[in-house]
Amino acid sequence: MDARQYSIPASRNRDPILGVLKRVIAPGARVLEIASGSGEHAIHFAGNLSGVAWQPSDPDENARASVAAWIEHEGAENIAAPIDLNVEEQGWEKDLADGYDAILAINMIHISPWEATLGLFRGAGLLLANAERGPGILYTYGAYKRDGEHTAPSNEAFDAWLKGRDERYGVRDLEEVERAANVNGLRLREIIEMPANNLSLVFER
Ligand SMILES: C[S@@+](CC[C@H](N)C(=O)[O-])C[C@H]1O[C@@H](n2cnc3c(N)ncnc32)[C@H](O)[C@@H]1O
Numbered sequence: 001m002d003a004r005q006y007s008i009p010a011s012r013n014r015d016p017i018l019g020v021l022k023r024v025i026a027p028g029a030r031v032l033e034i035a036s037g038s039g040e041h042a043i044h045f046a047g048n049l050s051g052v053a054w055q056p057s058d059p060d061e062n063a064r065a066s067v068a069a070w071i072e073h074e075g076a077e078n079i080a081a082p083i084d085l086n087v088e089e090q091g092w093e094k095d096l097a098d099g100y101d102a103i104l105a106i107n108m109i110h111i112s113p114w115e116a117t118l119g120l121f122r123g124a125g126l127l128l129a130n131a132e133r134g135p136g137i138l139y140t141y142g143a144y145k146r147d148g149e150h151t152a153p154s155n156e157a158f159d160a161w162l163k164g165r166d167e168r169y170g171v172r173d174l175e176e177v178e179r180a181a182n183v184n185g186l187r188l189r190e191i192i193e194m195p196a197n198n199l200s201l202v203f204e205r
Pocket residue numbers: 007009010034035036037038041058059060063085086087088105106107108111112116
């Protein structure tokens with residue numbers, strides 16, 4: 001059976017995101033992708049970024065099966081088998097022996113409890129301290145509020161939809177996310193406006 005999943009948002013945002021990653025991810029970087037989802041991003045990014053070694057992950061079993069099926073289908077040699085990672089779990093970073101040069105979390109911060117974001121930054125602060133190709137980079141992508149306000153009606157509707165799904169989910173305040181980064185030794189280096197009222201955030205360790 002073919003476990004590959006297809007994500008319409010991922011097929012739409014993959015090229016704008018790749019444009020940013022080409023600039024911020026060093027050639028040959030060791031990349032940890034949190035919340036890989038279908039795995040289509042991993043295929044696209046690992047196939048188009050020079051010399052990277054890609055580690056996909058997701059806590060969801062079906063997502064990991066999809067990532068593995070995409071890797072096999074594409075014969076991707078620079079993508080490792082997906083691992084079971086939940087950034088809400090204390091010490092999630094401890095089992096990852098090697099350091100990473102970059103960590104990605106695309107469309108995860110709003111669709112998980114706030115504790116997952118806190119865990120993401122805590123673990124990223126530790127793992128990226130061992131970056132070898134320039135400063136460690138944490139890249140996040142998604143919808144954010146700015147100064148407590150939604151930046152578009154579509155984001156406000158999205159926030160309501162998320163909270164209807166799980167009241168712990170929601171479009172986060174950029175300033176709160178930045179505070180969570182700062183206490184873990186990460187500095188918000190760049191904010192890039194993306195299509196459909198999304199933002200790319202580039203944090204540096
Ligand atoms: C909307 S999907 C995004 C998938 C992919 N990054 C993309 O943009 O196509 C959200 C993903 O976050 C993952 N996720 C949710 N909570 C998580 C957590 N605590 N730690 C890691 N991943 C999580 C889900 O399993 C799901 O695959």
